[in-house]
Amino acid sequence: MSNWTPLAVLAVALAGALAVALLEQLVGGLRPAPIAILRRAAALLDEPLSAPHRPDAWLYHLAPPLLLAAAMLALATVPWAPGFRGIDLSTGAILFSAALAYVSPAVFMAGWGSGAPLAVLGGFRFLALMLAYAMPLAMVVTAVAAPAASLRPTAIVEAQDSVPMLVSQPLAFVLFVPAAMAVALLPPFDLAHASAELGGGALGHYSGVHAALVGLAQRVLVVAVAGMTVTLFLAGWHGPLLPPAVWMVGKTVAVATLLLWGARRVPRPPLDWLVAWTWKLAIPAALGVIVWGGLVTLLFYR
Amino acid sequence: MNAVTLLFVLLALTFGLAAGGYGFALLRRGHRRLGPVRDPAWVRFHVRYYTFALLFIAFDMEMAYMYPWAVVFRSLGWFAYAEIGFFLTVLGLGILYAWREGALRWS
Amino acid sequence: MVLSAFVVPDETSWAVWGHDIAADGLAIAGSPEGADVLVVPGHLPDGLSEAVKSAWASMPRRRRLIVLAGPLIEGADVRTLLDGNGHARVSQEGHRHQHDDPVADEHGHDAHGHDEHEHEQHEHGHDEHEHGQHAQEQDAHDHHAMMEVTGEPSADGLVMEDLEFELGPLSAVLPGGVMATLTLDGDVVESCGLRATLVSADLRVPDPLACAAWSAIQRDTEASMGRVFDVELERAVSHAAWLTRLGRVLGWAELADGARRILGHALSAREGHHEALRESLRAAERLHGRLECSRRLRFRLRGRAVVDRGTVEAYGLTGPAARAAGVAFDARVDDPAYGALGFAPALRAAGDAEARTLVRLEEIAVSLGLALRGLDHGADAPAAPAIEGPRGPLRHNAVSGGLEASGAAALLRVAGERAAGLEWSDAIAAITSFDLSGWRVAG
Numbered sequence: 001m002s003n004w005t006p007l008a009v010l011a012v013a014l015a016g017a018l019a020v021a022l023l024e025q026l027v028g029g030l031r032p033a034p035i036a037i038l039r040r041a042a043a044l045l046d047e048p049l050s051a052p053h054r055p056d057a058w059l060y061h062l063a064p065p066l067l068l069a070a071a072m073l074a075l076a077t078v079p080w081a082p083g084f085r086g087i088d089l090s091t092g093a094i095l096f097s098a099a100l101a102y103v104s105p106a107v108f109m110a111g112w113g114s115g116a117p118l119a120v121l122g123g124f125r126f127l128a129l130m131l132a133y134a135m136p137l138a139m140v141v142t143a144v145a146a147p148a149a150s151l152r153p154t155a156i157v158e159a160q161d162s163v164p165m166l167v168s169q170p171l172a173f174v175l176f177v178p179a180a181m182a183v184a185l186l187p188p189f190d191l192a193h194a195s196a197e198l199g200g201g202a203l204g205h206y207s208g209v210h211a212a213l214v215g216l217a218q219r220v221l222v223v224a225v226a227g228m229t230v231t232l233f234l235a236g237w238h239g240p241l242l243p244p245a246v247w248m249v250g251k252t253v254a255v256a257t258l259l260l261w262g263a264r265r266v267p268r269p270p271l272d273w274l275v276a277w278t279w280k281l282a283i284p285a286a287l288g289v290i291v292w293g294g295l296v297t298l299l300f301y302r
Numbered sequence: 303m304n305a306v307t308l309l310f311v312l313l314a315l316t317f318g319l320a321a322g323g324y325g326f327a328l329l330r331r332g333h334r335r336l337g338p339v340r341d342p343a344w345v346r347f348h349v350r351y352y353t354f355a356l357l358f359i360a361f362d363m364e365m366a367y368m369y370p371w372a373v374v375f376r377s378l379g380w381f382a383y384a385e386i387g388f389f390l391t392v393l394g395l396g397i398l399y400a401w402r403e404g405a406l407r408w409s
Numbered sequence: 410m411v412l413s414a415f416v417v418p419d420e421t422s423w424a425v426w427g428h429d430i431a432a433d434g435l436a437i438a439g440s441p442e443g444a445d446v447l448v449v450p451g452h453l454p455d456g457l458s459e460a461v462k463s464a465w466a467s468m469p470r471r472r473r474l475i476v477l478a479g480p481l482i483e484g485a486d487v488r489t490l491l492d493g494n495g496h497a498r499v500s501q502e503g504h505r506h507q508h509d510d511p512v513a514d515e516h517g518h519d520a521h522g523h524d525e526h527e528h529e530q531h532e533h534g535h536d537e538h539e540h541g542q543h544a545q546e547q548d549a550h551d552h553h554a555m556m557e558v559t560g561e562p563s564a565d566g567l568v569m570e571d572l573e574f575e576l577g578p579l580s581a582v583l584p585g586g587v588m589a590t591l592t593l594d595g596d597v598v599e600s601c602g603l604r605a606t607l608v609s610a611d612l613r614v615p616d617p618l619a620c621a622a623w624s625a626i627q628r629d630t631e632a633s634m635g636r637v638f639d640v641e642l643e644r645a646v647s648h649a650a651w652l653t654r655l656g657r658v659l660g661w662a663e664l665a666d667g668a669r670r671i672l673g674h675a676l677s678a679r680e681g682h683h684e685a686l687r688e689s690l691r692a693a694e695r696l697h698g699r700l701e702c703s704r705r706l707r708f709r710l711r712g713r714a715v716v717d718r719g720t721v722e723a724y725g726l727t728g729p730a731a732r733a734a735g736v737a738f739d740a741r742v743d744d745p746a747y748g749a750l751g752f753a754p755a756l757r758a759a760g761d762a763e764a765r766t767l768v769r770l771e772e773i774a775v776s777l778g779l780a781l782r783g784l785d786h787g788a789d790a791p792a793a794p795a796i797e798g799p800r801g802p803l804r805h806n807a808v809s810g811g812l813e814a815s816g817a818a819a820l821l822r823v824a825g826e827r828a829a830g831l832e833w834s835d836a837i838a839a840i841t842s843f844d845l846s847g848w849r850v851a852g
Contacts, residue, residue, distance in 0.1 A: 006311045036411040048331035055342040065320035089305045115342025117574040128351040142372040149376035195439025196657040199581045204440040207469045209323045268660030272408040345570035348595030
């Protein structure tokens, strides 16, 4: 890890965000137009700083950077290659969940700060959504960490050099992916910021720099959760012939495409149904996943 | 640079970037007030999912015990496995109890 | 999608008027603040001018105005409206920027063969004082105006405050022109009053389809098969546009894409490419087959906002909302021109949002089939006194000289009543399932 690592993470975030924006266009059946995306981003930066009239300016201005910080920290825990491990903490997997925990206050602050009825409503709805996705997200990480006997992402990658976790713990993957989509603000879990349902909701009253930061953060979140899915389940940088970094990037792009593609194919579930059935089904299943992960560890990883 | 320093440098970089963006916009184009003048919709919101929130706090606490277990359990073996099995059973029963008491629905 | 557009009155109306905004490469923005482009018709009906001014004022500095060629609405010219009070100034510099207007670069609207005017308007300089001035202006006619807080104990005995506010006439959540007065308890809609605010000055354009229906009634001396073709194609376009909206409201891009495919072919058939009718019909049948047994649709819409037979009769509902409840009322049944083509109305019994969706979807296929047969047969038949529009029968009123759309007001009332008691996303899906129109018929 050199002194350049923070800048490298930043570069991964910016390049990844552009890649996700291009993937969105591809998956949506449009011709990818990188120049147009960059030009729009530049146009957003050329706007006056905006704020709503009455409401809480502090929360309104703080929310986009907080969202971006959460996304960047989550991204930084993803190891891209043996030589580029990001924040290589022995508790990296917890740091990933902890960083993503800031997404919900950020979204809530955005909604509350703008003060518009549908924005405040969107903020409260995101809190309910968080109650649904946060538990599976965190529990699954433990189940995957057990075979590696470590919460260090690189150790989890090393533990998969022969068998990816997807094979040994498929149910964990099934629980992790929707939770990851929810925390990455992807449809069908856009219950707090859907444009046709809430007029943009909690994030609908941003323009200019704020909108640029929020848009960047949303895409970085997609890169982060896709990268972490690869790290936890798809053997990270392992793969034959090609260099590790190429495998890691290729797999991450594939997972991101899968997430964006899946996002178009399911209608948005009603929030009350979603939260209730997460607790009735997904969280007990996540407990089962931990039991299964322990069994797999004792039988095959000792 | 160690991992913790990296974490804080990255945080500083992100907030610095955002602050720079705000400053740039402010100096270059000034600021403007958007949207209509209105009283914010800050009502005493009926949070119908509060029972889930209470459960969530309990479960979030339990998560704190599972992280260290995940790290050490491979070396401790079947004994630690039985322990976590017992612990998770209690948690599972907790969910069933909450379900029976009607906590798993929006009020 | 790169640029996002805030669409006036809404993207459904524009689809019926011949422009599929999303197919032009523009994303539909949820709020004017997040939009780059304001898409407007050349003239605005009275009910929209203030809302459009306020939306334009909320847009970013590098906003663009796209004035599309729409129907002949009588009302304020949108360019003078937005130029006139300092909201938009077409500056000299603005013209120099013209070349980097990505809309013009990427999505050649002209390729669609429409006559449209597109001009970009930049507002330059630091304009805080100007916006300060807007603030006071907007105070009077704010589209989310009137929000107040009232306290009363809820079911679990806690004292909560209801959120009262108005939405519309321009909001991404409701059809353009529909105004909602909402009371929310948490995120459950406690009461919802809906009303249509747009009135056309000469009664001839109350509704996108009514426009075609009107001309069909006027043309009663011409071959009625031509009338069948026109009206049925309009119905297919209107229903497909509605289905696109439903897809967006449900957050289901796949459904919106499928509906947009039907719409695209139907629109090109309307422009005279009759071979596109078969394409459109095939797309409609495919989507119908998929949705008929779709678990996802059932999960999302079944049992929502049920309107039973009794309600239909008591309220005087007409159109697909009535047929979805099993009431076989359809102006086409009594029309000899349709009898000759072997028409039978699409019916469902459940009366819920799913049934309304499937009735409309079936009607798209039926209508396209009728239009095809109407093309093949060229026989003459006497004109009918009423035409079945997409939301119910349209009649020529000999006294006022205008159109009567019976059931429109009842539809708004029922939609509002059915939304009450539902959680927000269910409420919006329920309101959408009634295919409300923001236009009302005066007199």
